[in-house]
Amino acid sequence: MNGGNSQKTDALSSGAIPGEIDDAARAILDEFNSRRRGMRPGRFIPAPPKALREKSDIALYLEKISVGFDGFKALNNLTLYVDEGELRCIIGPNGAGKTTMMDVITGKTKPDRGSVWFTDEYNLLAMDEVSIAGAGICRKFQKPSVFEELTVLHNLELSLKGEKSVWSTLRARLSGEDEDFLEMVLERIRLQEQHDLAAGKLSHGQKQWLEIGMLLMQKPRMLLLDEPAAGMSPGEIERTVELLRDLEGEQVILLVEHDMAFVRAVARKVTVLHQGSVLAEGDMDAVRDNPAVIEAYLGTEQC
Ligand SMILES: Nc1ncnc2c1ncn2[C@@H]1O[C@H](COP(=O)(O)OP(=O)(O)OP(=O)(O)O)[C@@H](O)[C@H]1O
Ligand SMILES: [Mg+2]
Structure with a gap:
């Protein structure tokens, strides 16, 4: 038998x-x-959490995240949900854990505990930085990192998904579809007139827009922007608000920002972090008037 x-x-x-x-x-x-190997098949990839299965419009799901650095808790039981297509502003005093939270989402830092999902498709804690970026989660750091010698157009072309090297990208002709898309991105980032200009010649604000454009070329599902308005002129800030408004609804945007006038202009829902946890959440007026928020900001900056 x-x-x-x-x-x-x-x-x-x-x-x-x-x-x-x-x-x-x-x-x-x-x-x-x-x-x-000390593992049992099928046991190491947990099923999506219940909240995600039941509420299908959650895109980013952070549940009870803790990150410790030598005993100090940079994130402390942080729970945050962001919906599909939402533009969420994250504010908080220096050291609140905003950058650490972005590090966790992008796989740079693995938390001590908690779960992080992007929709019910991606368990981000089981992925490395490269595969998280490949899943469409794109991050912009504060300092623009464009190729200064290349034109605006070439910088954008280089960011098209799937291209292997600078030379193969610059020599290859774009398909009609890619050209249309590039044109649309140029318009979005308000750099049509400068398309042939070396990126090094752009103003600081224009470089920030170009970098956002380079992320858009990758057709991201979520954009993480760390202080995009820092160092911009008032006119540039105004145009950045318009740019973000244009992008709203097309992908999730997580925006960390210190400039409160900018946050006020762009935000619908604001999350305030303090000492590694969510202190308050709501529209700008509600969080500004929240006594706990006022206390957290006292002595640091104006909310
Ligand atoms: N690699 C690290 N090692 C030790 N401590 C760290 C490390 N990274 C962050 N921290 C600490 O964790 C806390 C949270 O830092 P984080 O950079 O996330 O704050 P933040 O909200 O981004 O602040 P800021 O507004 O100043 O950018 C801070 O007290 C910081 O000193
Ligand atoms: Mg920071």
């Missing part, structure tokens, strides 16, 4: 794996190898 199985087991234990090993034997071997 089970002679077949015992033959397979014999073959496995002797180390001689027959050429025509069938699926059942392969399953036994997989199980054996998994146990040897």
Whole structure:
């Protein structure tokens, strides 16, 4: 009856794996190898959390995240949900944990505990930085990192998904579809007139827009922007508000910002972080009048 199985087991234990090993034997071997690595098959990829399964419009799901640095908790039981297409502003005094939160989302820092999902498709804690970026989660750091010698157009072309090297990208002709998309991005970032200008010649604000454009070329599903308005002139800030408004609804945008006038102009929902946790959440007026927020900001800056 089970002679077949015992033959397979014999073959496995002797180390001689027959050429025509069938699926059942392969399953036994997989199980054996998994146990040897201290893992059980199917156990290490948790199912999406219940809240995500029940509420399908949550895009970003951070649940009870803690990050410690030598005993100091940079994030402390942080829970935050952001909906599909939402533009969420994250504010908070210096050291509140805003950058650490972005580090966790992008895979730079792995938390001590908690879960992080992007929709019910991606368990971000099980992914590395490269695969998180590949899933469409794109981050812009405060300092623009454009290629200064290349034109605005070439900077954008380089960011098209799937391109391998600078030279192959610059030599290759774009498809009509790609050209249309590039044109649309140029318009969005308000740099049509400067398309042939070396990026190094742009103003600080224009460089920030170009970098946002380079992220848009990758058709992101979520944009993480760390202080995009820092160092901009008032006119540039105004245009950045318009730019973000244009982008709203197309992807999730998580915006960390200190400039309260800018936040007021752009934000619908604001989350205030303090000491690694959410202190308050709501529209700008509600959080500004919240006594706990006023106290957290006292002595640091004006909200
Ligand atoms: N690698 C690290 N090692 C030790 N402590 C760290 C590390 N990274 C961050 N911290 C600490 O964690 C806390 C949160 O830092 P984080 O940079 O996330 O704050 P932030 O809200 O971004 O502040 P800011 O508004 O100044 O940018 C700070 O007290 C910081 O000193
Ligand atoms: Mg920071």
